[in-house]
Amino acid sequence: MSRQRRLLGVALAVAMVLFAGCGREAPKAEPLRPVLTMVVGATEMQGATVYAGEVRSRVEQSLGFRIAGKVSERLIDAGAVVRPGQVLARLDPVDTALSAGAADAQRQLAEADAARFRELKAKNFVSQAALDSRETSLKAAAAQADLSRNQSAYTVLKADQPGVVGQVMAEVGQVVSAGQPIFRIARQDTLEVAIAIPESRLNEARKANDAEVTLWAEEGTTYRGRLREIAAMADPQTRTYAARVAILDADPRVVFGMSASVRFTNADDAKAVTIPLSALFQTDGKPAVWLVDDAATLRLRAIEIGRYSDEAATVSAGLRPGERIVVAGVHKLAAGQKIRVAERASDAMPAPIAARATTPAVTQ
16 A cells, blocks of 8 residues: 555656646747848949049130230130130220331331431441441331230230130120230040049059049949049148049030049959958957858958058958958857848948048149
8 A cells, every 4th residue: 555655656746747847938049149241342332432523624724815905895605615716805906006006107217217327328428327226226116016016916815725615704894904814715625533632542542543433413424534643742721632533535424513523443453352340350360250151150261451441441362252241240259150130231331431622723
């Protein structure tokens, strides 16, 4: 009887244990850590800095009268296309005509006086010195007559080269001084973009092989460009260097004064990829990145950095376009860890670095 009681007690104990175990919940699996990632080479950050600028002409000429006077006629307006030799404006010719008439009368008088003295010298009635004096007076009168005649021609302002009138700086009835700008003419066959380059980007711009020019009014259309010149000295206020980028394949859509963006490209950068600085992880003193495989598992990969910038690093070896890497919180991860991709790379990447400096004034 005691044996049966012992067996019954054991059975009851086992039943109670089983019953108690059924009431407990199984432990939950730890949720996957959300991690911000990007696909290498999938953003516009690939390659380079973008500069804002303005479409200008390489050859811009200020035209003005060579003498002072009152503007009596203006034959063109701003935006007009001019050809060499075309008359642009005229001054009141009354004063110059009177001066030319007076100078011509003085020349005729000097000619008659010199002719009389030549006859007198032939008869030895006057000395050679007296004749030389009259000859000298004749040369001076002739030169003055020619000068007055030239000044009469200077009352007509003509174009020296083909181009477009960018600015009109005088109106009919206005009294202008000699050399005062009246028109500003720009050639249409020498289009370029005026930009300002920060001193920190100067070497990068000089090493660039080519450039891409994009008009703000024509998004999606790019033009081939080439850096033509960089100022030798920085602007004392902005500490930037004025530069000109020639547009090699400009078409009629490129108009003076348009806003444009310039991006320099380098042949070496075409073989490299650019990643944000937040994606870098240091291992044994060398740069590395966390690579995300198809199973959302992390593994560390060493890379080589070719160049650092303010917000990004150019990878020269170790990464290929299309691979996914972690771009945030890299110091809180471990090799072999399973993660959950938080968002797409295009949503996470910052915009290209832009050098928004004031476009320098054009000087010729």
